[in-house]
Amino acid sequence: MSIVTASLGFPRIGPRRELKSALESSWSGKTDQAALVASAKDIRAANWQRQKALKSVASNDFSLYDHVLDTSAMVGAIPAIYGWKGGPVSLDTYFAMARGAQGAAVCEHGHVHETGKGVPAMEMTKWFDTNYHYIVPEFVRGQEFALSTSKAVDEFREAKALGIHTRPVLVGPVTFLKLGKSKDETLVPLSLLPGLVPVYVEVLKQLAAEGADWVQIDEPVLVLDLDDSERAAMSLAYQHIAAALPSSLKVLVATYFGELGDNLDLALDLPVAGLHVDLKRGAGQINDVLDRARGDLVLSLGVIDGRNVWRADLEAVLDQLEPIIEERGEDKIIVSGSCSFLHVPIDLDQETKLDSDVKTWLAFAAQKIEELSILGRALDGGRASVVEELKSSSEAARARTKSPKIHDPAVKARMQALTPDHAKRVAFAERREAQRAAFNLPAFPTTTIGSFPQTEEVRKARAANGKGALSDADYAAFLRKETEAAVRWQEEIGLDVLVHGEFERNDMVQYFGEQLSGYAFTQHGWVQSYGSRYVRPPIIFGDVSRPAPMSVEWSSYAQSLTKRPMKGMLTGPVTMLFWSFIRDDIPRSETCRQIALAIRDEVVDLEKAGITIIQIDEPAFREGLPLREKDWKNYLDWAVESFRISASGVMPSTQIHTHMCYSEFNDIIDSIGAMDADVISIETSRSQMELLDAFRTYKYPNEIGPGVYDIHSPRVPPASEMSDLLDKARQRLSPDQIWVNPDCGLKTRKWDEVRPALENMVAAAKKLREPA
Ligand code: GLN
Ligand code: ZN
Numbered sequence: 001m002s003i004v005t006a007s008l009g010f011p012r013i014g015p016r017r018e019l020k021s022a023l024e025s026s027w028s029g030k031t032d033q034a035a036l037v038a039s040a041k042d043i044r045a046a047n048w049q050r051q052k053a054l055k056s057v058a059s060n061d062f063s064l065y066d067h068v069l070d071t072s073a074m075v076g077a078i079p080a081i082y083g084w085k086g087g088p089v090s091l092d093t094y095f096a097m098a099r100g101a102q103g104a105a106v107c108e109h110g111h112v113h114e115t116g117k118g119v120p121a122m123e124m125t126k127w128f129d130t131n132y133h134y135i136v137p138e139f140v141r142g143q144e145f146a147l148s149t150s151k152a153v154d155e156f157r158e159a160k161a162l163g164i165h166t167r168p169v170l171v172g173p174v175t176f177l178k179l180g181k182s183k184d185e186t187l188v189p190l191s192l193l194p195g196l197v198p199v200y201v202e203v204l205k206q207l208a209a210e211g212a213d214w215v216q217i218d219e220p221v222l223v224l225d226l227d228d229s230e231r232a233a234m235s236l237a238y239q240h241i242a243a244a245l246p247s248s249l250k251v252l253v254a255t256y257f258g259e260l261g262d263n264l265d266l267a268l269d270l271p272v273a274g275l276h277v278d279l280k281r282g283a284g285q286i287n288d289v290l291d292r293a294r295g296d297l298v299l300s301l302g303v304i305d306g307r308n309v310w311r312a313d314l315e316a317v318l319d320q321l322e323p324i325i326e327e328r329g330e331d332k333i334i335v336s337g338s339c340s341f342l343h344v345p346i347d348l349d350q351e352t353k354l355d356s357d358v359k360t361w362l363a364f365a366a367q368k369i370e371e372l373s374i375l376g377r378a379l380d381g382g383r384a385s386v387v388e389e390l391k392s393s394s395e396a397a398r399a400r401t402k403s404p405k406i407h408d409p410a411v412k413a414r415m416q417a418l419t420p421d422h423a424k425r426v427a428f429a430e431r432r433e434a435q436r437a438a439f440n441l442p443a444f445p446t447t448t449i450g451s452f453p454q455t456e457e458v459r460k461a462r463a464a465n466g467k468g469a470l471s472d473a474d475y476a477a478f479l480r481k482e483t484e485a486a487v488r489w490q491e492e493i494g495l496d497v498l499v500h501g502e503f504e505r506n507d508m509v510q511y512f513g514e515q516l517s518g519y520a521f522t523q524h525g526w527v528q529s530y531g532s533r534y535v536r537p538p539i540i541f542g543d544v545s546r547p548a549p550m551s552v553e554w555s556s557y558a559q560s561l562t563k564r565p566m567k568g569m570l571t572g573p574v575t576m577l578f579w580s581f582i583r584d585d586i587p588r589s590e591t592c593r594q595i596a597l598a599i600r601d602e603v604v605d606l607e608k609a610g611i612t613i614i615q616i617d618e619p620a621f622r623e624g625l626p627l628r629e630k631d632w633k634n635y636l637d638w639a640v641e642s643f644r645i646s647a648s649g650v651m652p653s654t655q656i657h658t659h660m661c662y663s664e665f666n667d668i669i670d671s672i673g674a675m676d677a678d679v680i681s682i683e684t685s686r687s688q689m690e691l692l693d694a695f696r697t698y699k700y701p702n703e704i705g706p707g708v709y710d711i712h713s714p715r716v717p718p719a720s721e722m723s724d725l726l727d728k729a730r731q732r733l734s735p736d737q738i739w740v741n742p743d744c745g746l747k748t749r750k751w752d753e754v755r756p757a758l759e760n761m762v763a764a765a766k767k768l769r770e771p772a
Pocket of ligand 2: 659
């Protein structure tokens with residue numbers, strides 16, 4: 001016997017972003033789909049090879065776009081507008097669901113019409129409290145399910161052909177339904193469970209026939225607040241699955257991102273062979289799990305952090321694991337990552353520029369696999385068999401806590417001196433008056449969210465500058481040219497509040513992280529945000545401060561080109577926190593306040609430089625919301641306070657904007673009100689302005705820009721469509737509150753899409769200004 005070590009999933013993007021290249025070249029028609037399929041296969045093979053040291057490796061964790069979308073395709077939950085007629089789901093259909101498509105639209109009855117209007121993408125939202133976005137499954141009354149892709153089986157077979165026996169992973173049926181929605185609000189997705197479970201049974205039978213002995217079914221909804229009917233659905237689903245399951249196949253239900261809490265007994269009682277629990281986010285549950293688990297239940301213990309980049313203290317982990325294994329028996333324990341490694345970068349060994357101390361404190365996915373393997377060897381052969389590895393792990397842990405690189409007395413002193421006054425401005429009514437006098441904007445002012453297309457040219461110039469092939473002076477000249485062209489064009493089409501375009505920024509968090517102390521950044525540490533869009537989160541390792549202005553030069557330059565207001569553009573403290581890998585040695589709230597002070601310094605400096613409209617983006621504000629409602633208030637209090645600290649150093653006449661995307665506001669509207677930004681822009685176009693109901697009910701007094709242009713799709717919305725959306729907004733808000741803007745920044749779009757779309761947007765705003 002030996003202990004089973006396992007990973008719940010591995011990043012799919014490839015160490016050098018191979019998947020992105022393959023997708024984008026296929027989407028643009030440069031290569032055909034066969035090339036994409038071949039690249040995907042290479043990535044999978046490489047991933048399995050990397051994990052060979054583990055006893056149990058996942059398959060079907062790969063996805064061309066998103067694993068929840070894969071599940072919709074697998075069970076044939078494909079909205080009628082995509083024109084699918086049953087049978088295998090083509091890649092064209094799959095990508096149309098993911099990204100929308102130009103060209104023919106198919107109506108609910110399957111007829112093709114309105115050629116040229118295209119089909120919109122499906123809705124997208126955040127996967128639990130991560131920065132990964134999934135495509136929201138969509139259901140209709142009478143929804144039928146049928147097994148429609150063979151991906152899970154194909155990938156199992158593919159690994160088998162390479163000599164690797166995998167544990168296929170599926171998004172569980174209850175999680176899948178609970179994360180989905182229906183346009184018909186009276187339809188409760190979970191009521192569709194009886195029709196869905198047979199599809200899962202069919203997949204499981206096929207996997208068993210191929211020789212799978214374990215399958216991992218992810219039910220992370222078990223760490224959420226569930227109501228009685230949801231709990232009942234969970235039991236029912238697994239009773240049905242257990243009854244139909246081939247005897248050769250065992251199910252491991254995986255939970256992660258938190259502790260099971262009041263769902264613990266429910267989870268332990270499921271009629272399955274194994275349960276995975278997260279012992280990083282849910283460290284406190286271990287004793288209850290051990291006390292209450294039936295003796296024959298295999299417990300998969302998530303001890304290596306899948307959500308953060310810190311190296312584990314392996315001796316401490318072994319101290320915890322050894323007695324548990326002694327007690328339960330090694331065949332009843334699996335040693336595992338806390339969740340899929342999807343949320344961490346792939347390989348630390350690719351980093352050549354990290355501070356050498358900081359680097360010894362880190363572990364990315366490949367290193368985490370190695371940590372699991374060391375744990376396995378220590379548990380099988382005794383600690384003596386891995387003496388060197390364990391010593392290096394403990395030394396790194398000790399060195400990190402003591403390092404002067406993480407403690408800055410000046411930052412600590414400023415934190416001590418913080419008072420409630422740092423988070424106060426005068427009342428909104430007073431500010432609004434001062435701002436109206438200062439800006440004299442038309443009704444329904446138009447603006448954009450900040451970034452303009454990061455074209456091939458822009459990215460090439462940045463890359464060349466990074467490699468030293470383009471001098472700093474030439475690069476700056478190039479960026480000035482791009483910025484100037486963007487400013488001129490915005491004036492030409494008649495936008496009211498301009499932006500400089502963010503051409504100098506690689507990423508909204510990384511750009512600032514690179515200029516703050518306490519942050520480290522990587523060269524290849526990409527993590528998937530959605531589809532082919534990846535981010536490279538900085539790593540906050542120490543106390544944060546701002547040694548020098550970060551954005552003042554670019555904003556001032558852009559303002560010097562125009563008489564119209566130029567909006568300064570910053571990333572807010574909450575987003576800087578959540579889109580970075582954060583310290584695990586001090587509370588998050590403390591790091592957030594440190595960042596808030598740094599951003600506040602920047603806001604004040606922008607104002608001094610004559611920038612009188614400043615946007616502090618907080619797209620991660622809602623994502624930071626803890627998964628359990630009992631933890632919300634505490635989070636919201638410090639998050640709102642941090643935003644206010646960053647925004648409150650300026651005069652009443654200086655207009656503070658904030659921006660949030662993909663957010664649902666119902667449950668946080670009080671806090672949005674408490675943030676008290678003068679203007680908030682939000683994503684609303686895909687949800688048909690539904691999000692505004694929360695603002696109406698709350699009687700939100702400040703100004704709002706509800707997005708009218710879905711920037712996640714290449715599709716160009718006609719002016720009439722945006723006018724319709726604005727009419728819907730007008731039914732919910734007072735006209736003098738409304739701004740007109742896209743859903744989000746335009747960096748991922750092409751100028752050919754952005755130009756007509758924004759011209760249409762300005763036309764829609766102008767139409768609104770006409771007397772009725
Ligand atoms: N200002 C940023 C941009 O326009 C905001 C991006 C975001 O909210 N995700 O790109
Ligand atoms: Zn946004």
